[in-house]
Amino acid sequence: MDREFAYSYNDYVKYGNGYKDMNPISKLTISVCLGIASCIVHRWQFGVALCIIGTLAAIYTRIFKKYIKSLLVIAVPLLLLTSCIRQLQYAHLEGNQPIFKILGWQWYDQPFIASMDIAWYIIGFSSVLLVYFMNTEMKDLMLALENRGVTHVASYIMLSSIQSIIDMKKSADTILESQKARGIETDGNIIVRMKAFFPTLGPILLSAMSGTEEKAIAMDARAFSHEGGHTYLRVLRPIPWWEYILDAIAILVLVGSIVYQVMKTVGAL
């Protein structure tokens, strides 16, 4: 047995990375506050800045490759779509300055900036959320929530739902494999795949449902509903002071962005 591993549970949950080791709720607070601020401010400068922060965090936590793949899937279509739509929508806006021509299509500055504002606030928000979810284990988030008073029942429901989705995916794969073995076509265009997939839904849902009952019993055997004190094998690090400061800054940025937006709307800026 790997005793070192066993005794590592004596320590707080530790990943050895400044970002990963932060409390899941502090991280979430920071990401969400900055993300919402990005929506409220609605300026490409803010979005780009947030995206840079997110990207740096992705590099720091060594998930850059995975992160950039997902981000590009969001960013590229979004940038193309919003900029084309805005060019068409606001082509005749007063004060438009031409900037460049693509294949004879004249683009103007104001619609271009407007489209960048939209695209980047979403990209900025996506960036921080991606980094958050790629670096945060759901069980850690639930543990943090339990520490703040969420019941272990709620936490169990949440975590086991995630696991049952994984299990369903697995049984779907198994069924598709065996269909293939029996000579039923499962690869090919979308219609072929749908035809192969729909008949599997019944058994998958049924097995997931019958599993729930037995799982409930199995959890009961582990004293799940036992009252009077629950202890934890995995314990999160107590939140250090600087995490509170980062949280506070993120909240301040959010409040600041709201104030900025209100002032702008009433015409004070």
Added chain:
Amino acid sequence: MAFIELKNVSYKYPYTKDFALHDLSCSFEKGKFYGIIGENGGGKTTLCNLIRGLIPHFYLGKLTGECLIEGKDIREWDTAELSSKIGYVFQNPFTQISGIKSTVFEEVAIGLENLGVPKDEMIERVIDVCNQLDIGHLIKNNPNELSGGQRQRVAFASIIAMDTDTLVIDEPTSQLDPEGTENVFKIINTLKHSNKTIILVEHKIDLIAEFCDEILVMENGTVAFSGPAHEVLTKRELLEHKASIPEVARFGLAMEDAGKPLERVPVTLDEAYKLIKERGR
């Protein structure tokens, strides 16, 4: 008074016509090792479910008769309280993994977390149990990606870790190869010497013969035979029933039929060896 006492118990699962338990009476005393054998569908698992309070608290259906645990009717017991008194290892290993833990070590610790055992004690107990059950090499693995046999041992470990006075174990070796089976029986052997009350459902009759103090043979939802292990396992009537008896007992009975009886009918190999050796003198 017996620790667990059943009197004329009948039970029907919801939406079924037939009784799963039928006019069943039996009792279990503290500190003894009970073996339950009998044909498939005979009601062994159902009896376990009842003793552990899953019937009537989880499985509704129709329950009549009396089932007393420590003198208190099963209907009045709180299942949470029962769960800390009676450990239950289920037959199906695939549904016994919680699905919320990412290492076997954490999986084995769940019951202890729920019982509120302090962390340092929890770690020691989990290490002990994992060593005992020979799953030390699996502690880092994801419990959701184990084989049936591995799951069975992990589930077994997580119940043993809870260290309840009574253990109900339903076919713990159904998914195991001979080596795994032997391992489980080593554990059962240690449990036997720990003064626990153990109720074990098992088909492998030779193992039953070796470990159990008392045996119940179940058939059609009721107890067909019961009594001290040696007495039950050498019953001629059992030969006509679907329940099997150990090969050596069969041999002993055949010797009697041939008019050359041993001093008594053996139920384990060791016993047969001694008896034959004595007679040889």
